[in-house]
Amino acid sequence: MDIAGGRFVVTGGASLIGSHLTQQLLEAGAAAVILFDNYALGSPEVAASLAQDRRVTAVRGDITRLPELLNALDQVDGVSCSRPRWPPMATPRLTRLTK
Ligand SMILES: NC(=O)c1ccc[n+]([C@@H]2O[C@H](COP(=O)([O-])OP(=O)(O)OC[C@H]3O[C@@H](n4cnc5c(N)ncnc54)[C@H](O)[C@@H]3O)[C@@H](O)[C@H]2O)c1
Secondary structure, three states, rough: OOOOOEEEEEEEHHHHHHHHHHHHHHHOHHHHHHHHEOOOOOOOOHHHOOOOOEEEEEEEEEOHHHHHHHHHHHHEEEEEEOOOOOOOOOHHHHHHHOO
16 A cells, blocks of 8 residues: 555554554655544644644544544545554454454
8 A cells, every 4th residue: 555645544543653653654645644542541632743744633533433433434545553452342343344
């Protein structure tokens, strides 16, 4: 998959791993990155800092709530799951949705 010009969702995007991943996507020329996070562990300040780049949109949402997740996944080229450590059942569900 080409990253340059692509649109991506990073779940857990406000986490340590998710924020670094977002920076990598931006450096590789991504056209848009949606940080999808419920801020259970991640920091809204981290998301706000990243969102200073006009290509980044911070979306508060929970991967266990299907409508919120499907809305974020609309018209994106790729999804990166910075896997939340909790709840453990969320990641298999997200993996099935994005196959
Ligand atoms: N931090 C590290 O040094 C490190 C090293 C190796 C592996 N990992 C793994 O990488 C993954 C991410 O680690 P981390 O430390 O960056 O983040 P983390 O596990 O501390 O946080 C995960 C992120 O997901 C968000 N989140 C949690 N539940 C959510 C939900 N239901 N819907 C939406 N967002 C949700 C949290 O708010 C947080 O931003 C974990 O699986 C971890 O085990 C982390």
